[in-house]
Amino acid sequence: MQGFLNLNKPFGWTSHDCVAKTRKLLRLKRVGHAGTLDPAATGVLPIAVGKATRLLQYLPGEKAYKATIRLGVRTTTDDLEGEIIASQPCTGLSLDAVKSALQQFVGKIEQIPPIYSAIQVQGKRLYDLARKGEDVEVPVRTVEVFEIEILDWREEEFPELDVAIACGAGTYIRAIARDLGTILETGGTLAALIRTQSSGFHLTDSITLTDLEARVQAGTFQPTPPDAALQHxxxxxxxxxxxxxxxxxxxxxxxxxxxxxxxxxxxxxxxxxxxxxxxxxxxxxxxxxxxxxxx
The missing domain is CATH 2.30.130.10 (PUA domain)
Known part of the structure; x- marks a missing residue:
């Protein structure tokens, strides 16, 4: 068996967990994934099986997300999974101010990834260094954001903003939430994240691990043909x-x-x-x- 699986990653699972589960269900050793998703994020996680793992590097890099950003809060991980390090109500914040600040994130931008991320520095993962309390300089990266669309705005003690973001590979939505809060001088963190598109795969066509297990047991599962993911x-x-x-x-x-x-x-x-x-x-x-x- 060889090809791709468009998996809808569940909340709380790591990308590695999903690969391990897929490997067990399909009884295959050669299983890999494209584009790591944080445990708190859900949505599209492309998984390659068999020889298709060698094609992961050729998949398109464009991604799309729906995110909820909470303003007035800063955390250690730049999302709600981390410890709150600052909190200040900001009821006077206007949507116009938010719209103006968001424009700074469209195009090619310089971004500092979250300290709790899988990026390697001197051969070690940043999250491993952070958990050990080691001070490390996180390298700045150039990423590209194609579009940010505001979906909803909730004026509360800690306002929340729903956005749709289309971006290139390597873009951290957590960093956008953090940096938006910095520009607005309120603090900001990522409250929820769904990846709606990744490497040519779309959420509307994805399947859950439960779906996968049912299809495998029924003998009806067939992976997406290897070259179908390479039409670009x-x-x-x-x-x-x-x-x-x-x-x-x-x-x-x-x-x-x-x-x-x-x-x-x-x-x-x-x-x-x-x-x-x-x-x-x-x-x-x-x-x-x-x-x-x-x-």
Missing amino acids: LPFITLSATQAQKWCQGQRICVTLNVVEILRVYDEDGRFLGIAKLVNLDKQQLLIPEMVFEPI
Whole structure:
């Protein structure tokens, strides 16, 4: 079995927990995931099974979320899972002020990830260092936010803002909540998070672990075909002779006007793998990056 699973991650589970459960249900060792979700977050968690784990690096990076931001509160983890370190009611805060501040987060921005995150510094996870109480300088990262849409605004002692966020890979919504509170001088933290889209997979098409277990027991589960998740990449179809040589690791001379990473198929429409197109000595060469189905 090989392909992808569009999992709706449950609240309280780590991404690793979901991989372990999937591995147990499918009785497969080769299971991996794309785009880690925090335990308190729910929603789309793409999971690869079998040889498709080698394709995770080629999935598109765009993601989308629905988030609830609570203002007037700061926590150690930048979400409600952490310890409250500051709290101040801000009943006088206006939606217009919030809208103005949010504009600063659209486009390419510099972001400091939460101290409790899976980013590695000197070979160690930030959350491990934070739990040990070690002081560490969190590296600033450039991320891209394509759009932020306000969905709801609740004027309370600690106002809450519901937003839809479309962004690129590596963007921390917790950091946006924290930094929004900093700009407004109120403090802010993430109160809830649902990932509605990730790496080409959508929440409306996702299944739960309960659904997966039921389908496995009924013998009806079929993963999404490996190349179905790679439709953002251009493709090339090779002749039988070319396909055999390419699958054996040989370079194929071609003439194309496309980006450098492509899906490769044979004449029967069988997905063979991923190739890299390079220019060398005035020639275009199709070089195997990952042979998925050798001939």
